[in-house]
Every structure is written in structure tokens, then in C-alpha cells.
Amino acid sequence: MMSKPTADTPDAPAVESAGASAGKPVFAERWRAFRAGIEHRPTLNLGYRIAVGVIGGLVLLVGIITIPYPGPGWALVFAGFGILATEFVWAHHTLTWVRGKYRIVMGWYTSRGWTIKVLGAVATFALVVVTLWLLGTFSLVAGWIGVDWPWLRSPLMS
Template sequence: MATMRQMVHERIEQFKDTHQKTKESRYGFLVRPLTLILGWTVMIAGIIMIPLPGQGWLTVFIGVGILSLEQKWASNLLTWGVRQYDRFVEWYGRQSFGLKAVFMVALIVLIWVVFIGLAYAFWKWGSADWLDPAARWIGLRR
């Protein structure tokens, strides 16, 4: 099985060539801002996808990898983050089924707490009026 480091490296290498060639083109001055916008967009999409089935962490790391084409801090964060992810996956793989189950339940509870907290905050700020019936049902007031 490929490590996260290998998967991210393969994808970022594809971006590097295109990125460098585009910088040398007629519209090279647009490459930096567009790279930053793309990197942040991919990273934020990945963060949103983390609790969902699929490749959330890979998407986050690819977003940071895109940012690393223009930002040194992103390069450092990518190196550190991928190493920590690979270490966690290796450690998690050695754990018993019971401990893995506890982690999964804790993760699901954490995801629900975050989503409920965000929904409450948006409702409180008036950005989620569609939650008014549920809020009245549980007795919440703005």
C-alpha cells in the first residue's frame, strides 16, 4: 500500500511541471495568484471532505502541496503533516479491533458535535433560518 507521502508526491510532481511552464508563458504574472486560489480552494474542500467517505486527507495534502509551489510555509507544513499522517496510520494499523472501534465511535461523535455546533452558530447568526422549526422544537431562542 502506498503511503500518503508517495501519493501526494506523485500528484504534486505533475503540478510542478505545468506550474513552471505556465510561469514562463505570456500570462505568467497570473500564475501565483491563481495557484494560491486553487491551493486554498482544494485544501478547504479537503477539510470539508475529511469526515465524509473518500479522500479527504489526500485532498487536503494536495491543496497544501499546491500552495507549496508558491509558499515556503506550506512546503514545511506538507512535509510535517504527511509524516504525522503516515505515522498515525502505521500506529492505528497495529491496534486491536476494540481500540479501533472506540476511535471510530469517538470520531463519529466528534463529527456530529462539530456539525451541530456549526449549524447552531449559523442559526444563531441568522444564516440558517431553515433550522427555525427544529430550534423551536428543542426550545432554543435567538
């Protein structure tokens, strides 16, 4: 009868988890197990997918709104699609497509001379100013300091 190899014997197989041997972090294994547990409960799975959809949708919406402003606009767009892509195949395909288009546009933009870069910066600045004016930000801030100039008032927020 053959004896079972132990950790002391040279024939003992290395004791590793499947994820660790593949170089994946333990967190990914735990997350997959957690998600598999949710998938077996239809009501919980639906609630989870709805929560992911709402949270991902909100992050995506905030990202789209903040694209023209200095800050994390595009990062939030990609984060929103990333959240949605964890549960929805269409979001995964869209994320892949948007990422590719973003890389193409940014590659084109960065390969241009300083004239195009300056025009891009001026256009971005103009878009930010017009958006802030339309949202009534200038008249709000002017009201704080006691300035009442008619041209600061937004035509949309009157």
C-alpha cells in the same frame, strides 16, 4: 569530410527528447516550458502565483473542514498542499511534514487492536454529530419534515 549520420545509418543517435529518455512524460516537459514562459513576465507570474495560492488555499480549507466527515477530507488537505507546493517552498515543506506525521499516526492506529479502532470510529462519529448540530443541520432537516424539537436547535445558529 565526414557525412552527417542519418536515421538509416547505424551510427545515428537515437532521436528522443530529453524528457522521454529520462522516462518522464511529455506533459511534464510541456508544463515546464509553459511555466518558464510565465516566469519571464513578472506581472503574469504574480497573477499566476496568486491564482495558485487562492485555489490551493480554498482546496486546503475545504479539506480541513471535511476531515471529520466520511469522504475525501484528508485527500483534499493533501491536494491543497500539493497545489500550493507547486509554487511555494513553505507549502512543499509543510506537505512533506504533514505526510510524514499522517503516516506515523495511521501506522500507529492500524497497528492497534479492535478496541482502539472502535473508539476511533465512535469519536469520529461523535465529532460529526456535534459539528452537524452546531451548524444547525438537524434543525434545518427537522424543519423540512415538520418537527420542532428545541434540542435540535443549534446554540450557534439561533
